[in-house]
Amino acid sequence: MGNWDTETFKKWWMTKLGINTEHFSNRYTVAGNLMEIPIIHMIEEQEGRKIKLGKRPVYRFRYRIRANYDGLARELIEIKTTKHGFAKVPKPYWQQCQVLMYATGKKEASLYAYHMSEEEYRTAYFPQIDPERIRRFTILYDGGFIKNEYLPRVRYLAWCLRHKKWPKAGGFNV
Numbered sequence: 001m002g003n004w005d006t007e008t009f010k011k012w013w014m015t016k017l018g019i020n021t022e023h024f025s026n027r028y029t030v031a032g033n034l035m036e037i038p039i040i041h042m043i044e045e046q047e048g049r050k051i052k053l054g055k056r057p058v059y060r061f062r063y064r065i066r067a068n069y070d071g072l073a074r075e076l077i078e079i080k081t082t083k084h085g086f087a088k089v090p091k092p093y094w095q096q097c098q099v100l101m102y103a104t105g106k107k108e109a110s111l112y113a114y115h116m117s118e119e120e121y122r123t124a125y126f127p128q129i130d131p132e133r134i135r136r137f138t139i140l141y142d143g144g145f146i147k148n149e150y151l152p153r154v155r156y157l158a159w160c161l162r163h164k165k166w167p168k169a170g171g172f173n174v
Contacts, residue, residue, distance in 0.1 A: 004169060028081075
């Protein structure tokens with residue numbers, strides 16, 4: 001969040017400005033997207049509960065936020081597929097869950113990480129989900145992060161977008 005000098009951000013920002021229409025994907029993101037619903041169904045089966053699938057984004061128009069969540073139950077559900085697994089939630093995933101909770105009004109998220117094999121990346125169209133490779137992490141809402149770190153950046157980016165400006169590091173006081 002806030003590293004606006006990367007090539008990825010530059011391409012993303014040019015898309016937001018309407019300069020290019022590039023679509024961001026690779027075989028890992030495509031496979032991960034294909035696996036989300038089967039993983040959610042396995043979680044429902046394993047935990048004996050119903051999860052509402054995230055079919056439509058949630059919008060916060062004031063800040064130009066469009067949040068795509070994977071599922072909702074009592075808490076927000078976020079699915080991640082991973083090639084190497086992780087012992088604790090990586091910071092970008094934690095930040096994403098904070099934004100999703102802010103957008104949906106939830107105060108808790110369950111991030112489920114599914115450790116995929118190389119074979120599953122090649123055959124994601126017909127997944128056989130192994131429940132032993134699903135790991136659940138609980139993330140609590142951090143209003144301080146949203147208020148003090150996220151929203152100032154989003155307000156600034158929304159201002160830059162309205163004025164067709166390129167964002168500059170530290171320019172949050174517009």
